[in-house]
Amino acid sequence: MTATLPDRETRPSTDRHRLSVVGGLAALSLDAMASVAYGPEAIVIVLAVAGGTGLGCTLPVTLAIALLLGVLTLSYRQVIAAFPDGGGAYGVSRAHLGRRASLVAAASLIVDYVLNVAVSVAAGVAALTSAFPELRPCTPWLCLGVLALITGVNLRGIAESARAFIVPTAIFVGAILTVVVVGLFRGEPAAATPDHGKSLQTVGILLLLKAFANGCAALTGVEAIANAVPSFRKPRVRRAQRAEVALGGLLAVMLLGIALLIGKFSIHPVDGVTVLSQVTAASLGDGFGFYVVQFSTVVLLALAANTSFGGLPVLAQLLAKHNNLPHVFALRAERQVYRYGVGFLAITSALLLVLADGDMNTLVPLFAIGVFVGFTLSQTGMVRHWLGARPRGWRGKAALNGSGALLTGLAAIVVTATKFGEGGWLVVVALPVLVLAMEWVHRSYRRIGDRLELGRIPSPPRPNRSLVVVPVHTVSLLTRDALAAALSLGDHVEAVHVVHPEDDRAAFVEAWERWHPGVPLVQLHDERRRLGEPLVEHLRKHRGCHVFVLIAEVEPEHPWQRFLQNRRGAVLARALRRRSDAVVCRMRFRVPG
C-alpha cells in the first residue's frame, strides 16, 4: 500500500534514530509483505473457475506479476534518487503534472488508504478464522472489533516507533520463507488439502488477464520506501535504494514460492480457508508451525492496516494545508492526533467492511485500481522530471520510468475493465467525486481568503463605541461577578432580564433595586417563553457599536457534575451566534463540587 507521506514533523530528530537498510525494510514494507496474504489467493480464485488446467496457470501469472514488480522496483529506485525528500504520488504529480493531476493522485491515495485498512483487516480475520473455523460466523463483528481496536489506539495517540515493526515483519517473512523451503523439499502434502469439484471452463486470455489483474493487489505497498527516504540514515538515498531492491526481491521470492507450492500441492480455493493457510498446512502440517504462521499473519495484517492510520491523516493534513480538504484535517488537538483524518478512515473502512460482509475476496479486486492510478501518475511525473532536469543518463532513466508508467497504466486499464462489474465501479465513481469535492473545497477557501483579504495588508484596526450586555435572571454572586467583569470593560453596560409570563417580574425588580448595582436594568417580556429571540431582537436596536453579550454560567468542579448545569447559557449563545453579530463572551463561575 501507499505509505506515510514525508512529514517534516514525524522525522526522527537525530541520525542515530533513523533507519538502517534492514530496519527500513522492516518498518516500511509492512503493506507490501502483507499482500502475500491475499495476492496469491486473488490469482487462484480467478483461475479456479477453469479447474485444474486453470490452476496450472498460477505460476505463469505470478511470473508476469513478478516481472511488473521488477520494473516497479527499479523505477522506484530512481524515484528515490530524484526525490530524496520523499516522493509520494501526490508530491511528484504536484511538482511535475499540475494541480488537477495531483488531486487525482491524492484521490487515488485516499481510496487506497481506505481499502488497505478494509482489505488488511478482512485478510487478518480470514487468517484467524482459517485457524479457528468456529469463529467464522462472527467474521463481520471480528472485523469491526479489530478496526475499533486500531482506531482507538490511533485516537489516543501512539509514540510511533518504526523499530516496533521489525520483529513481527521478520517473523512473518521468516515463517513464509520456511513454508516455501519446507514445502519445496516435501514430497507429499503434510496435511490433506480439501477436495473439490472440477469446472469445465477453458483457460482463455480473458481469464488470464483477470487473474493477473486480481493478483496485482500483491504489488500494493512497493512505493512506501520511496515515500520515506528522509527517515533513513545517511547516506539516505543509497540505503533507501538498497531497501527498495531488497523489498522487491523478497516479495518476488515469496510470491513465486507460494505459486510453486500452489501448483505442487494442487491447492484449490476453499470457502472459509485461505489459500495461504492451505499452503502452510500442506507444507508444515497442522501443528505448532501452522499456528505460528497464522498468528504472525494476523499480527502483520493488523499492523499493515495500522500504516494507513499513519499515512492518511498526514496526507489529509497536507491536502488541508493546500486548501484542498477542510482545514479540520490539519487540526491536531492537544493529543497531537489528527482525529478527523483518523475518524474519516475508520468510518469509511468500517462501511466497506460492512458492505463486503467482512469478505476479503470481495475487497481485494477494488484495491488494485487506485494503486495503479497512483503508480502511473508518479511514474509519468518522473518522466517529466527527467525530461526537465536532463542529468547524466536521463534517457535511460526516463525510459525505465516511462515503461513503468506504460505497464502500470495498462495494468490500471486492465484492472478497471475486468473488475468494473465486481465493485470496481465504486472506485471509478469515488475517484472523480473526490477530485470534484477537493476542487470545490479549494474554490470555497479561495473565496473566503479573498473576503479576508489574505496576503494583503489590511487597514489598521479602529476602536468603536462598545456596549456590554449582561443577561441576568437572579440576584446572586454569579450576577455580581458578571457585572463586575462587564464594568471592567468600560463604556456602557446593560443588564437584560428576559421575563416569561409565569415569572414574578416585580419581585426581581425589587431585589435589583435593593441591591442597586449601578447598572441599568432592561426587562424584556416574552409571551412565548423564548430565551434567545427577545435578546436578539433587543440587540438589533444597537447597531453601529460593538455589542458584547456576557453570559455567566456556573461551572461545577467535576466534569461528572456537568449535568447539573442548566444549559441556558448554551441555548442563548447558540441563538446569538445564529441570529446576531454580537460577540458572545462566556464567563465560568467555578463552584467546588
Next chain:
Amino acid sequence: MTATLPDRETRPSTDRHRLSVVGGLAALSLDAMASVAYGPEAIVIVLAVAGGTGLGCTLPVTLAIALLLGVLTLSYRQVIAAFPDGGGAYGVSRAHLGRRASLVAAASLIVDYVLNVAVSVAAGVAALTSAFPELRPCTPWLCLGVLALITGVNLRGIAESARAFIVPTAIFVGAILTVVVVGLFRGEPAAATPDHGKSLQTVGILLLLKAFANGCAALTGVEAIANAVPSFRKPRVRRAQRAEVALGGLLAVMLLGIALLIGKFSIHPVDGVTVLSQVTAASLGDGFGFYVVQFSTVVLLALAANTSFGGLPVLAQLLAKHNNLPHVFALRAERQVYRYGVGFLAITSALLLVLADGDMNTLVPLFAIGVFVGFTLSQTGMVRHWLGARPRGWRGKAALNGSGALLTGLAAIVVTATKFGEGGWLVVVALPVLVLAMEWVHRSYRRIGDRLELGRIPSPPRPNRSLVVVPVHTVSLLTRDALAAALSLGDHVEAVHVVHPEDDRAAFVEAWERWHPGVPLVQLHDERRRLGEPLVEHLRKHRGCHVFVLIAEVEPEHPWQRFLQNRRGAVLARALRRRSDAVVCRMRFRVPG
C-alpha cells in the same frame, strides 16, 4: 396512567376552550381506557395455568378489581373537591406528607410514565400483530418504530389540543361496547377460538391473588382527571367530578363485559393473539368490525403512550424547579419543548421495550407497582388533608380516602410480592435509586446556591483592570476586526501568536510590523504543537485582573459549509474553559457562501 400535571402554562386561556364533561372524559381518560386492551389479558394469562377451572374465576377477579375501581373513583371525586388546582400524587404528598414522601411519589410517577409508554406501545403493536400475524417476527422493531414516531412528534413540538383525542377515544369506547353487547346476545362464537391443552394446577388463593395483582394494571389512569381540574369549564369541580364518575363507570362496564365474554366464549390465552382480539373475533367475526376494533385499539394505545410525553416532561420540569432534578429538565429551548424530559422518556422506554423484546405481557406486571405506590401516597395525603382542614363531613371523607389508601396499599404489597421475581424487583430497585438521586441533586444545588449566596443581597460589583487577549495567526481582515473589537473594550489589548516548530515565525513578525496595528504582539513558542496550553500558561501571568480572550472565527453563511471551519477556535475555547479563568469571547466573521 397518571396524567399531565397541572401546569399554569398549558392551561387554555379562555373558558370557551376548556373542557366539558364529555370532552374532559375523552381527553383525560385515554390511559384508563387503554388499560382495557391489556388488563383482562393480564388476568386471563395468570388463571390459564389452572386450565378451565382457573379461567372460570376471570369474572370474580374482575369483580374485585371493579370494586377497587369504585372505591378509587369515589376517593378521587374527593381529591377533585379538595385540590381544585389539580392534585397529582406529587403535589398532594408535597403539601401533606413532606419532601421525602413527595420524592417517593415523584419517583413512582416517573416509573409509571416510562412504563406507560412501554406497555402502551407493546400493547398497540400486539393488537396490530394479532390482526396481521405476518408482522409478528418484527415486533421489537415495530415497537421501536412507533416509539420513534411518537418521540419525533413530541420533539418537534405539537400544538396540544385535548379535542383531538375525543374522536379516537369515542370510537374505541363505542367499538368495545359494541363487542360486549353483540357478544352477550350471540349464542355461538362468530369465529372459532384457537384450541388449547388443559393444565392440572388447582385454583388456590395465591393464584387468585396473582391474577388480581396482574389485573390491577387495568386501574392505571383513573387519577388523570383529578390532576387536571383546572382544564375544565366552570363549574370546574362539579364537571371534573362528573367526568371522574363517568370514567369509573365506563371502565367498570367494559372490564366486566369483557370478563363475561371471556367466560362465555371460553377464551384462553394464545401466543401472538391478544385476548381482546379473540373476544372481538368471537363477538363480531373476523370481518370489517374486527379490523375496526383492532385499528382503533392501535390508535388509542399510541395516543395513550403519547400522554406520558405530555406528562413526564412537565413533572420533570416541576421537579427541576424544586431543585430535585437537573435544571436542564426545566429548559424549554426555542421550540418550546422540554427536550431533555422527552429524550429521557424515549430512551428509558426504548430500553424497557428492548429488554422485554416488545412483549406486552412481560411489561404489564411491572406497571401496577408504581401506580399503587402513587395511589396510596395521594390517598394518605388526602386523609391528612381532611384531618387538618376538618370541613363539614370530614370524618366520612377521611374514612373513604383512608379505605382507598388501605386498599391500594394492600394492593401495592400484593402486587410487589407476587410480581417480585417477574421483573417487579426492577421497580423495587428503581424507586429508591430515583429518590436517592433526587436527594443528591437537591443537596448539590443547595451547595451551589450557598456558594452563589442566592437569596442574599451581594456586595455591589466592582470593576477591575481588564486585559483583552486576541489569539492571532494571520494578518487579515479577520484579525483586524478582532483587534478593533478588542480595542473598543479599552484598557489593555495584547495579540498572542502561538508558534509551532514548522511555522515561519519571522515572516509573521514581518507582516505584522508592516501592518503596524498598534497592538503589542506576544509570540509563544510551543515545541509540542499544542494550541491551548501555551496560551493557558501565558494567562497565568496575568492574575489579578479580568482577562478576556477574544477568539475570531470565520462563519460561513450556510450551515452546510460549516465543515470548512478549522475548529481551532473551538479547541482553544475548550482548553481555556477547562484550565483558565479567562472569559472566552467568540466573534464571528460572516462570509457569504
